[in-house]
Amino acid sequence: MLAEQYEEETGVVVTVDTPGPADYVAKLQAAAQANDMPDVYTAVGATDMAPFYKAGWALRLDDELADGWSDNFTPAVLELTAFPEGNPLEVPAGSYAAYWELATFGLLVQPETAGIDAANPPTTIDEMIDEFNDGTFSVAASLTPSLLQSYASNYMTDEEINATFTGDAPWTTDAWENTFQLLVDLTEGGVIANDALPGGSDDNPTVEKSFFNIQDTGAIFDGSWAVAVAKTTAPDFTDYVSMVLPAASDGDYEPRSPGVTGRGAAVNAKGDHVDEALAFVKWLTEPEQQKVFVDEAGMIPTNPELLDSLAVPDQIAGMASAIGDIQIVPVQLTADVNDAIIRGSQSIVLGEKTVEQVLEEVQTAQDQSS
Amino acid sequence: MTTPTAVAAARRQDLAPRKRWPYRKHAVGLLFLLPATALICLFTLVPFAQAILLSFQEWDGISPDTPWVGLENYERVFGDQVFWESMKNVLAFAVIGFFIGNAISLGMAMAVHKARRARSFFRTAYYIPGVFSVVVIGLMWGWLYEPSVGIINRLLVSIGLEGLQQNWLGDPALALGSVAVTFVWYHWGFGFILFLAGLQDIPAEQYEAASLDGARAWAKFRYVTWPHLVPVTTIVGLLSLLGALQIFGTVQVLTNGGPGYHTMVPTLVIYTEAFTSHRYGVAAAMSVIFGGALVLLALIQLGLTQRRSRS
Numbered sequence: 001m002l003a004e005q006y007e008e009e010t011g012v013v014v015t016v017d018t019p020g021p022a023d024y025v026a027k028l029q030a031a032a033q034a035n036d037m038p039d040v041y042t043a044v045g046a047t048d049m050a051p052f053y054k055a056g057w058a059l060r061l062d063d064e065l066a067d068g069w070s071d072n073f074t075p076a077v078l079e080l081t082a083f084p085e086g087n088p089l090e091v092p093a094g095s096y097a098a099y100w101e102l103a104t105f106g107l108l109v110q111p112e113t114a115g116i117d118a119a120n121p122p123t124t125i126d127e128m129i130d131e132f133n134d135g136t137f138s139v140a141a142s143l144t145p146s147l148l149q150s151y152a153s154n155y156m157t158d159e160e161i162n163a164t165f166t167g168d169a170p171w172t173t174d175a176w177e178n179t180f181q182l183l184v185d186l187t188e189g190g191v192i193a194n195d196a197l198p199g200g201s202d203d204n205p206t207v208e209k210s211f212f213n214i215q216d217t218g219a220i221f222d223g224s225w226a227v228a229v230a231k232t233t234a235p236d237f238t239d240y241v242s243m244v245l246p247a248a249s250d251g252d253y254e255p256r257s258p259g260v261t262g263r264g265a266a267v268n269a270k271g272d273h274v275d276e277a278l279a280f281v282k283w284l285t286e287p288e289q290q291k292v293f294v295d296e297a298g299m300i301p302t303n304p305e306l307l308d309s310l311a312v313p314d315q316i317a318g319m320a321s322a323i324g325d326i327q328i329v330p331v332q333l334t335a336d337v338n339d340a341i342i343r344g345s346q347s348i349v350l351g352e353k354t355v356e357q358v359l360e361e362v363q364t365a366q367d368q369s370s
Numbered sequence: 371m372t373t374p375t376a377v378a379a380a381r382r383q384d385l386a387p388r389k390r391w392p393y394r395k396h397a398v399g400l401l402f403l404l405p406a407t408a409l410i411c412l413f414t415l416v417p418f419a420q421a422i423l424l425s426f427q428e429w430d431g432i433s434p435d436t437p438w439v440g441l442e443n444y445e446r447v448f449g450d451q452v453f454w455e456s457m458k459n460v461l462a463f464a465v466i467g468f469f470i471g472n473a474i475s476l477g478m479a480m481a482v483h484k485a486r487r488a489r490s491f492f493r494t495a496y497y498i499p500g501v502f503s504v505v506v507i508g509l510m511w512g513w514l515y516e517p518s519v520g521i522i523n524r525l526l527v528s529i530g531l532e533g534l535q536q537n538w539l540g541d542p543a544l545a546l547g548s549v550a551v552t553f554v555w556y557h558w559g560f561g562f563i564l565f566l567a568g569l570q571d572i573p574a575e576q577y578e579a580a581s582l583d584g585a586r587a588w589a590k591f592r593y594v595t596w597p598h599l600v601p602v603t604t605i606v607g608l609l610s611l612l613g614a615l616q617i618f619g620t621v622q623v624l625t626n627g628g629p630g631y632h633t634m635v636p637t638l639v640i641y642t643e644a645f646t647s648h649r650y651g652v653a654a655a656m657s658v659i660f661g662g663a664l665v666l667l668a669l670i671q672l673g674l675t676q677r678r679s680r681s
Contacts, residue, residue: 026645029431051432051648141628194517196540199628206512216518335647346629350542353630 001296002289012276032057039277043097043266046081046332050089058096058266059274064282065095072285077102077302079328081261087331088166088369098281100290101262101299102307103223104326105146106319108211110240114218118241124249125151125182129189136218137186138193138210140203144183144345145338147221147245149258149327152179154251158327164366165331171363172356178248180355183348193217197346205229212237221245224319225262227298242318257319259326262299340365418661424654431650443655453656456627456634457663460615463550463635467614471554472606475561480595482562483569493566500559508623511552515539515624539625542632549633553620557613561606568602569595604675608668615664636660 003014017038019027025048031037037057043049052058061069070078077099083091111118115133122128139147152161155175163169164176186192198206208226210217212234220226230237247255265284267277283289290301294310300320301307307323333341344358353361393400425443427436447453482492499507514521515538523535538548572595580590618637621627627634636656644653 023645029645032432048646051430054430055432055434057432141626194537194540196517196537196629198540200508200512200539200624200626201622202509202512203626206516210518214519335642339642339646343628343630350540350629352542 002284002292006280006283010279012280014280028052037268037271039268039271039273040265040281041268043099043264046083046089046091046330047335047338049097049266050091052266053083053091053096054089056269059269059278060092060094060096061098061267062094064278069098069282069285071304072282072287073098073302074102074304074307076259076326076328077261080259080330081264082330084330088334089331097261097264097266098285099261099264099302100285100293101225101264102302102323102326103225103260103262103300104244104257104319104322105143105150105221105223105260106242106244106257106322107219108222108226108240108242108315109219110211110215110217112218112239113215121241121243122246125185125246126249128246129185129191132189132191133218134190135193135195137191137220138207138217139197139221140207141197141199141342141346142203143207143221143223144197145333145341146223146258146260148179148182148341148345149329150245150255151182151248152176153256153327154248154253155179157253158256158329161327162329162331165329165333165337167366167369171359171366176359177355178250180345180348180358182248183345184355187349187351192349195349197349199346209233211240223260223262224300224316227313227316230315231298238313238315240315242316242320244318244322254325256325256327257322258329259323261302263293334366334369336365336369337362421654421657421661424651425658427651427654429650430648431644432648436651439651443651444659446652447655447659450639450656452631452634453636453639455631456636456639457660459546459631459633460617460635462546463553463617464611464614466547466550467553467557467617468607468611470550471558471610471614472561472603474554475558475606476565476599478558478562479565479569483566493563496562497559499556502556504556504619505623507552507556508620511555511620512539512624515548540629542629545625545629545633549617549621549624552624553614553617556620557610561610564602564606565599568599572598600675600679604672604679607675608671611671612664612668615667 003016007013024042025044028037028041029051032052032055043058049058065073065078078095081097081099082095083089083093085093087093109116109118109121113133114131114136116122116128116131122131149161152175155178156164160169160175164171187195193210197203200206204222207217207220208222208229211220212226212230215237224242227242244257245255265281267274267281271277285302287301287303287306290299290303290306293299294301294306298313298316300316300323301310310320340358340362344353344361347353348355348358391397424436426438426440428439428443429436478492478496482489482496485492502510517523517535517537517540520538522538526532526534536544539545576594577590580594585593616637617635618641621633621635621638622641625633627638637660640653640656640660643649643656
């Protein structure tokens with residue numbers, strides 16, 4: 001729809017190629033290897049995109065941002081997306097992608113099934129575990145790193161979390177032990193559905209299906225993008241609320257959701273239409289276009305004006321409220337660490353490994369990545 | 371001046387048959403083989419050689435630089451516990467696929483061969499799983515195994531066996547077996563069709579003769595059916611073994627190697643190294659080790675089968 005509108009307004013033809021989310025990065029790698037990269041391409045996580053940026057496949061956007069384009073983005077987004085000097089991914093410092101979606105994490109809860117009072121929701125994890133019905137909570141294995149990063153903010157500042165991700169601070173600290181203890185508490189509290197974290201390549205869609213479509217799960221941990229999934233797959237199901245992850249009873253800080261960028265794009269610096277591609281991406285990030293994404297897909301925008309006047313659906317209000325105090329952790333987990341956390345979390349829930357064992361493995365993965 | 375004797379000798383030499391190119395009579399055959407050989411070289415041997423070369427280099431999949439790192443990638447692979455654990459898992463898949471999978475295929479082929487009615491229906495029905503995409507199969511079985519609303523658990527409840535309900539893919543004790551069941555179901559059609567073709571080639575007179583000699587069912591199978599099926603069994607056994615060792619899609623869709631690493635297989639580790647961790651050099655080293663092991667295993671199995679055939 002937006003591509004057609006852009007073509008009408010400017011005469012520039014935009015051809016949208018949709019390879020689908022599965023194996024997107026692998027397909028993009030194949031395109032780079034074949035020297036056949038598109039003029040504009042979706043920018044996903046920093047770890048996946050870093051090789052493309054290092055190889056010169058993305059235009060540095062810093063000059064354009066400094067020239068007024070940055071007004072279209074809330075400062076937190078710019079901070080989250082810029083590669084700092086000396087980053088562990090070894091990408092030259094700068095910004096390489098523009099994003100029009102900001103995502104937060106939290107709980108989606110169907111109060112009756114979960115067993116909580118929506119008007120008086122639990123404020124601590126202990127209360128949540130007490131109130132939740134048995135086997136009512138689910139989180140996809142692939143989202144456990146985000147769950148744990150959310151909970152880590154009870155015990156650490158953003159700088160401390162960032163230092164762990166860069167490898168400058170160890171994983172084997174009391175703060176991380178307290179963080180991973182969440183999985184033990186949820187397991188011992190009996191609230192995890194089927195006593196296991198769903199895995200497989202479609203683990204989060206499976207969890208979302210059990211919440212939105214089958215409705216046999218009372219609460220799930222997910223990103224704010226899940227609302228777009230619900231709008232598409234279960235438009236009639238609106239009997240749920242979102243909320244930030246409750247605080248730890250023994251936390252040192254106010255909990256903060258990880259702030260992650262959602263949909264965004266990079267411009268191919270070696271493409272045949274660099275100027276046209278850049279103009280199109282800039283147009284996509286303007287408030288009018290971001291509003292379309294908000295209205296059509298329920299996205300949380302990155303534009304400050306839209307964020308201030310954001311009229312989000314009731315279901316996403318709880319997650320959207322986290323925007324005001326999100327974690328600013330520019331460095332992402334490496335693939336090795338991410339994988340170690342996912343598999344370690346499954347093992348903790350199954351009672352196969354202790355928190356200490358898993359943290360040792362995560363530290364080994366961190367050392368291996370460095 | 372030329373003497374008459376010399377002229378005669380020269381004539382004899384002219385009349386003698388020319389020394390022919392030794393491969394002349396095979397030339398046409400070789401010519402027909404040339405396109406296939408060229409394609410195998412281009413798409414199998416050259417990439418394999420490139421993989422060996424890459425296993426001594428470092429590459430993130432995008433960068434134009436591929437620095438030489440010597441044996442560093444191999445050192446990393448030899449110290450990688452996950453890779454070696456995945457080797458153990460895939461051996462379990464191979465044993466299940468080879469013995470149980472082929473036994474089921476053979477059993478089904480014999481049953482259909484003996485069936486007097488609806489033979490075409492069963493032939494189609496048994497072969498059908500193999501025509502679907504592995505992603506479709508994975509999603510379908512994912513729903514069958516789903517712990518709360520999956521068909522298997524629902525079925526158990528409906529027949530009063532609630533106690534047997536399981537988290538088929540989430541329980542480490544069951545996950546590998548559950549994935550193996552899916553794999554066997556998906557691949558049994560291939561062995562079934564070949565075994566059926568092999569059974570249909572066995573002359574009926576041999577069974578009649580065996581009956582006249584008083585042979586019962588087991589004796590007929592042991593001394594008539596099985597010897598005739600040896601060539602088919604060799605090829606089915608080899609291909610099903612290699613197929614099981616290269617299992618990828620079923621595992622990726624159903625469990626992604628989890629829970630933990632309980633269903634992790636080498637092909638998935640290699641894929642993750644290359645496409646998620648961007649360590650193509652390490653992935654290539656793993657491929658060389660794993661591919662070498664597959665070739666070795668195939669040669670051993672072929673050698674054993676040939677020895678058995680000769681004896």
